[in-house]
Amino acid sequence: MDSLPQLLHEPWMHTLIGTLLLLLVAWLAGVVTHFVVFRVVRGMVRRTTWRWDDELFRFGVFRWLARIVPTVVVQFGVALVPGLPDLTRQLVSNIALGLMVFFLVMAISAALSAMEAMYRATPTGAQRPIKGLMQLVKLVLFIVAALVIIGAVTDKRIGLLLSGLGAMSAVLILVFKDTILGFVAGIQLSSNDMLRVGDWITMPGAGADGDVIDITLYTVKVRNFDRTIVTIPTWKLISESYQNWRGMSESGGRRIKRALLLDASTAHFLDADEIERLGRFRLLREYLGTKHTELLDWNRSLGEAGEQMVNRRRLTNLGTFRAYVSAYLHEHPRIHREMTCMVRQLPSDAQGIPLELYCFTATTVWAEYETIQSDIFDHLIALLPEFGLALFQQPSGRDVRAGLAGLERAVAPAGDDAAPARKGE
Structure with missing residues (x-):
């Protein structure tokens, strides 16, 4: 004790x-x-x-x-x-x-x-994220803090540490290369309003086709429509090209640019019966009336040459169908009225005569856009026989079999028709 x-x-x-x-x-x-x-x-x-x-x-x-x-x-x-x-x-x-x-x-x-x-x-x-800028400020802050902590623990002056780092500037530039590139790219993206969170971008080289979900100092994350996430270096969005669909979303209309491939062999002049039958279409009445007057005046101006059918201008089923499609699009309630809307015939090729629809829907919602586009083409494809037109389609196996069967019936002798019946007795 x-x-x-x-x-x-x-x-x-x-x-x-x-x-x-x-x-x-x-x-x-x-x-x-x-x-x-x-x-x-x-x-x-x-x-x-x-x-x-x-x-x-x-x-x-x-x-x-x-x-x-x-x-x-x-x-x-x-x-x-x-x-x-x-x-x-x-x-x-x-x-x-x-x-x-x-x-x-x-x-x-x-x-x-x-x-x-x-x-x-x-x-x-x-619209203008500053996450990348904040990350850069934090990086600088941590570097300064690391120098202060090292100087405090070792009881060395920060100036001596900085002088030592100056000799390693080349190494530092190499180490922080992505940081420097990302910082410069982030400033350009933000100042020029080139990219925002929520933008739909397409960058095939990086496998990106979806919405931007995050923009940082080093990377930009894109959620593709198949729900996968692609990470793109920020500097790559400056050095390489990509497509930003923000303009389409903000405009309120999305473009339809698709063609009907018509069989060239089905194009012909309309006769009187066909013109009368097509006159039942409400959307064609004004066109047929105006065109009839125009062609009548033109043919009369030819004089005696106008008596020959080959010299006259006549209505065609292809041109009449093009006029119907144009009138149909201009009256469609889901087609944007203030944007370009036209129907044009492209150069013919081995696939037929392309009749292209070029217009904009009144919505940018993907599902609604696809529904509107499909409904328009469903209607037009089903209406082609009314104009005596048909879509061009590569022959299928069924078409080949039907052609061969018709050829066999055409070349078979008349007496061979009863041969299969005798063999089956």
């Missing part, structure tokens, strides 16, 4: 007790700060109508700030611990200072994330 009081008077015991008391006080300071932050501050944040304090709390700004308190206690309290060597005291103080800087930088980083989240929720933020 007598040894205990004597032990308490030992210098190393004073140092041990002082160290334990310092750690206890730092721990209690952390507990109290944690209680204040997560009870008092959280209650205050929930009662306010401001949004910025909610975001700061959600991203952990107050949590990182609370962790600074124990390091402050250790940094300034280590000088009160008796018997510590100066080197140890300096080392502990430097480590505490380094931790303090680290926690402070993490709090600033969380605050920047909260700021970016609040900006992204605004209408401007949805």
Whole structure:
């Protein structure tokens, strides 16, 4: 028992007790700060109508700030611990200072994330994201913090560290090449409004065909329509071409550019009976009346040459069908009235006569667009026989068999018709 009081008077015991008391006080300071932050501050944040304090709390700004308190206690309290060597005291103080800087930088980083989240929720933020810029600021912040922490722990000046880094500039440029390229590309994309989150882009070289879901300092993420996600380096969107469909979405109309391939052998002049039958179409009455007057005046102007049928201008089923399609599109309720709408005949080729529809739907919704386009072509394809026209189609196996059967019937002798019956008896 007598040894205990004597032990308490030992210098190393004073140092041990002082160290334990310092750690206890730092721990209690952390507990109290944690209680204040997560009870008092959280209650205050929930009662306010401001949004910025909610975001700061959600991203952990107050949590990182609370962790600074124990390091402050250790940094300034280590000088009160008796018997510590100066080197140890300096080392502990430097480590505490380094931790303090680290926690402070993490709090600033969380605050920047909260700021970016609040900006992204605004209408401007949805169009011009600053996530890449924030990542660059954080990167610079972490580099500076790393230099400060290394300088604090090693007790070296930051200028000496920077001079050493200057000699490694070539290596640094190589290491941060993607960062530099991404930063420059991000500035160009943002300043020129070339890309936004939510844009539909097509980039075949990168396998991208879908909506942009994220733009960062290094990459742009695209969710394809097959639900796969493609990651494209940000600088690649500057160095290579891609197609942005935002203009189509904002215009309110989506283009239909598709052709009907008509069989050239079905094109012919209309006779009187066919003209009378086509006059039943409401959409053709004005066209037939105007065209009849125009052709009549033209043929009369020919004089005696107009008596020959080969010299006259006459209506064709192909031209009449083209006029019907044009009138049908101009009256269609789902075709955009203020955008280009026309029907044109393209050069004939081995696939027939292409009759192209060039117009815009009054909606940009993909499913509705496909439905409108399909309904239009369903109607026109089903209506072709009324004009004496047919689609060009490559011969199928059924067509070949039917042709061969007809050829056999045409060349077979008359007496062979009863031969199969005799063989079956």
